Amino acid sequence: MVQIEPKQQEIREELLRAAMDHVAFDGWSETTYRAAVAQSRIDAQVARAACPRGAVDLALCFHALGDEEMLRRMAATAPAEMRFRDRIAQAVRFRIEAIEDKEAVRRASSLFALPQNAALGAGAIWGTADRIWSALGDASRDVNWYTKRATLSGVYGATVLYWLGDDSEGQEATWTFLDRRIDDVMQIEKVKAQVNESPLLRGLLAGPNWLASRIKAPGAHPPAGMPGHWAPEGPETSGGNNS
Template sequence: MTDTLSDRLLDAALMHVAFDGWTETTFNAAVADAEVDPVVARGLFPRGAVDLAIAYHKQGDAEMLRKINAADLSEMRFRDKVIFAVRARIEAAEDREAVRRGTTLFALPLYAGDGAKLIWGTADAIWTALGDTSDDINWYTKRATLSAVYSSTVLYWLGDDSLGNDATWEFLDRRIEDVMRFEKVKAGVRENRLLSTVLAGPMAVLSRVSAPRRADDLPGGVGH
């Protein structure tokens, strides 16, 4: 029942977001349109439209994971798997104006933390779905890098009027290629005897950083 009410409210809200953004006006209109008790609606979404916007983002993550799990990625290069996942996530956001309004909302200082957490969550969902097993500093760097790729691609997509969003997919491909080059540089540093010696101290410290053991364990620990 709760999921049904939540979905009804979110669907109703999307009819108003293009005009009023993720605001209290939209929340109140959604409550009225969905014929949900205002007290119940506030219990489901305590911060009103802000929590609706968060639910909309998480709904997109869920749809992305469904597409990833349904696809046969076994023959793909890893870079292409990442591209597939990011593209699936963007395509899951069918309402471009809702995403645009959400980007504006989460750019506000009051909600910037929520926005950063959502983007990080998307990157984490992608890496986890693709089988990432890193348990050290790489756990963080992978997600930080993909968060940057995803967020920049979304911003590009919001202004893309090319046929089939071809310009966005080309932009995504370039960003992933940049990441691949960065990974090659990291590998080169590790293999370079001189640089490895110079960076031995910092690398020793970083090697003690571990991935979080629980969902609420961010940003991780040292010496677990």
């Protein structure tokens, strides 16, 4: 996740507050961005330094603030007696309930569906999944680090799309949809466990499993532009240094 300087973050949030008056009409567009700059009275060059991609950066800021609100709600809830699958479902629900402007999300969906913005949109959803797993204490550092976040990204993305068209009372249809998606994921995990317990299947998958074991989660200093890294087999990795 790209780190934003505190001052630049303040500027982005100020521009975002001004932009929200225009998103419903003009979407996350250059028109909205320029209106936000004018309304906030922030110097145009200062605003562009904080948001070099204009409204796209404002949309990403909007998403990130939703993630932060989700984390606050998770921290304020003590799920000691809750099943882990229910904790995941609760986190996704918190994230969706943190959204105060459905139209802004609908417009953001259109923005990040554009080919030039698709990677940024996928990265934002991945970031949400990563924050959920990290907040729930996920300690995986192997290929499971990726599969957990990829699976949850799919669940979250599908649930948001369903929620955008949901007009049921209290969004109950969305929460039912979410529970079904979580149950589907749990079935996949159950099958994986059964495969690993089977001597025959475990032998057949020895090669792919070895290959997967070489994949490691991002370290403190991952290679530039890469989400993770390859851990070569040898003495240099015996001490746990996978950078």
